[in-house]
Amino acid sequence: MPRGAVETDALVAAVTEPTRRQMLDLLLERGESTATVLADSLPITRQAVSKQLAVLTRVGLVEGEKSGREMRYRLNVERLDRVTRSLGELAATWDQRLMRIKQIAETAAAKQPKK
Amino acid sequence: MPADRIEREIDIDAPIDVVWTVITEPEHINGWFTDSAELDIRPGGEGRLGWEAKASNHAMIVNLRVERLDPPHFFSFRWDYPDGEEPTETNAPLVEFSLEARGDSTRLRLVESGLEKIARSEEDKETYFAEHTSGWTRIAERLRDYAPKQQSTVAG
Numbered sequence: 001m002p003r004g005a006v007e008t009d010a011l012v013a014a015v016t017e018p019t020r021r022q023m024l025d026l027l028l029e030r031g032e033s034t035a036t037v038l039a040d041s042l043p044i045t046r047q048a049v050s051k052q053l054a055v056l057t058r059v060g061l062v063e064g065e066k067s068g069r070e071m072r073y074r075l076n077v078e079r080l081d082r083v084t085r086s087l088g089e090l091a092a093t094w095d096q097r098l099m100r101i102k103q104i105a106e107t108a109a110a111k112q113p114k115k
Numbered sequence: 116m117p118a119d120r121i122e123r124e125i126d127i128d129a130p131i132d133v134v135w136t137v138i139t140e141p142e143h144i145n146g147w148f149t150d151s152a153e154l155d156i157r158p159g160g161e162g163r164l165g166w167e168a169k170a171s172n173h174a175m176i177v178n179l180r181v182e183r184l185d186p187p188h189f190f191s192f193r194w195d196y197p198d199g200e201e202p203t204e205t206n207a208p209l210v211e212f213s214l215e216a217r218g219d220s221t222r223l224r225l226v227e228s229g230l231e232k233i234a235r236s237e238e239d240k241e242t243y244f245a246e247h248t249s250g251w252t253r254i255a256e257r258l259r260d261y262a263p264k265q266q267s268t269v270a271g
Contacts, residue, residue, distance in 0.1 A: 091121050094225055098125045100147035101223065105137045109129030109219075 019044060020052050027062065027075040034070045120228045127223055131216040134223055135187035138212055158184050164194065178202070188214050204229050 019042070026041055027033055035053060039046040053073055056062035060079050064071040127134050137143040144152040144164075154162035162179035180202045182191040193207035200206060213224040 090227070091123070094121055094123050094227065097147050098123055098223065098225060101134070101137050102125055102127045104143060104146045105127050105129035105134045105221070108137065109133045112130075112133070 017052075019048075020056060023049070023052055023056070024061065024075060024080065027073060028077075032072050032074040034067075034072055036070065038073075120226065123225045125223050125225075126217070127221045128219075129221060130219055131187045131214050131221045134214055134221040135190075138214075138223075139186075139190055154179065155181070156184065157181060162192070178207075180207075182209065190214075 022042060023038055026038055030037075035046050035049045038053075039049045042049060044052075053062060053064065053071075057064055057073075061076055062073050063076055064073050066072075137147070139154070139156050141152040141154050144154065149164045150167045151165035152162065153165075154160065158181055160181040162181070164177045164179055166175050168174040177195045178198065179192050179194040180196075182193060184190055189212070191209060191211040193202035193209050196202040196207035208227055208229045211226045211228075213226075215222040215224070
């Protein structure tokens, strides 16, 4: 399903971009925040923060809720956990398997007489 | 790199025939992958990959079908499709091993693809990822590379 692939690409892009990663960190620490408060902690403008929050909201990593004059943003921890776990662990798992293949093959080769 | 594709390359200080044996013979597959592997090693041949119950997960058996075989250069299979179904690109990830002789050494390349094409629910996908990684040592460094701080905080 193409939609699924696109969705994952967007998720990965959302998590790996440094500014957005910092914002996710801040949201994790604080539980929730607003664009104004986040901008105070980051070397970017409130407008830029809003733009990045829109990206994060679009892929479901962040949820916004209207509170007075500003939106309050909260992290979707479950979704973030899923992204990092699924892709990171699958790759790590193959690294582990390949290292074992290497060990087994090299041990076997060492026992063989040289041609 | 598309997100649903894992690509890895490793240089092995062993001749290509030895590496080929390690990745295709059940007794060796049990050394790096499964607890009990059965495999009919020919194109279209079927296999069953078994894992015993461990503290962190229960026992499971996964279907496998050989796609392409070109000894000792190429071996691909689809795996983890439902019992009684034909493996296709929408129900089974594709794993491809390419081997290249470099003198007495071998360059082994691994690609696993098609994870996102698979028509699973999000919950099933989560289970897939969880099950496919259980029984293996969690490599925390890799996760931290991927998303440094979130992971440790989320896990804590």
